[in-house]
Amino acid sequence: MLKDYLLCYDIAHPKRLYKTRKIAYALSLGGQKSALHVLLTHSETLRVLASFKKVIKEKEDKINIIEVYPQPVMLGRGLNIRYEEGAIIL
Secondary structure, three states, X not given: XXXXXXXXXXXXXXXXXXXXXXXXXXXXXXXXXXXXXXXXOHHHHHHHHHHHHHHOOOOOOEEEEEEOOOOOOOOOOOOOOOOOOOOOOO
């Protein structure tokens, strides 16, 4: 089953950044610079994590893959929005 994820990265070295960006943008549906929207299955997520682990240095770099709630909150439409516990608003 495909799920929506927010993939964010902060990479210290330009060479590792290039390799990380190459992996991330191959999966991306959109986003900005180092925060991308990706659609993955569970097995694809594990495979992507393994790819990133080969590229990054864990003490210097950071990658977050955050599952997006199935019904995201949309702002800017003038509607009253109820926020429930556990919601992440970016």
